[in-house]
Amino acid sequence: MRVSAAGGAEGPVDDGHSWRKYGQKDILGAKHPRGYYRCTHRNSQGCSATKQVQRRDDDTSVFDVVYHGEHTCRPSAAAAAPAAKRPHAQTILQSLSTGLTVNTDTNILTTAAAAAAAAAPLTPENRSPAVQSVSPSLTSPVASDSYGLAPSPCPVTTGYRDWPYAVELQEVVSALATGPAVAEPAIDSDFMRYYFEFDPTFGMDQASLFP
């Protein structure tokens, strides 16, 4: 799956897992090199998750992050901050709702609010504006089977199953979908499954979402 996250000059925001960089390559046709990361617990816990991070050509403040594999490790206590310490999703939504954009050409849903949850600042100081520049986007299912992943009803969920901030994402999306398109505000624990159970018209009309 792919996540776009703007993180300013520092790079993409922490996604709740600890990563170790193992390579960097200049990619043909890309202005910026691609960084290769694997889970820090690859050896200790046999976690096979990897990710690729590449700064976008058009918007240098945005990084494309491609996750491969699945985390089998337990996120560290430090990486996964206690929920009580994180700002409520509604608060994030309120300040960042204007960041929601939908790219109907590529089927990419970008929501700054979800990103805010992902960034989950631990302190009020870095809550903004750094958080406001964050924006993960979620693509339609990609060819995850080419990476030897176990078959899944919703392949795109793979990278997020153990995401520490999945709950926040869920909250945010619930908050975003306040229209009649959503009948069930409370949904199962799998954010992506929820996302794909949306009314197909959701997110296709940005103006109606944010008049």
Place this chain on the structure above:
DNA sequence: TCGATTTGACCGCT
């Protein structure tokens, strides 16, 4: 001192 990053080499695939 030890884990993380950097960076050129290396490898498999097309």
Place this chain on the structure above:
DNA sequence: AGCGGTCAAATCGA
């Protein structure tokens, strides 16, 4: 041959 991905020695830094 060229490209994307990974390895690993050198280097960095807390």
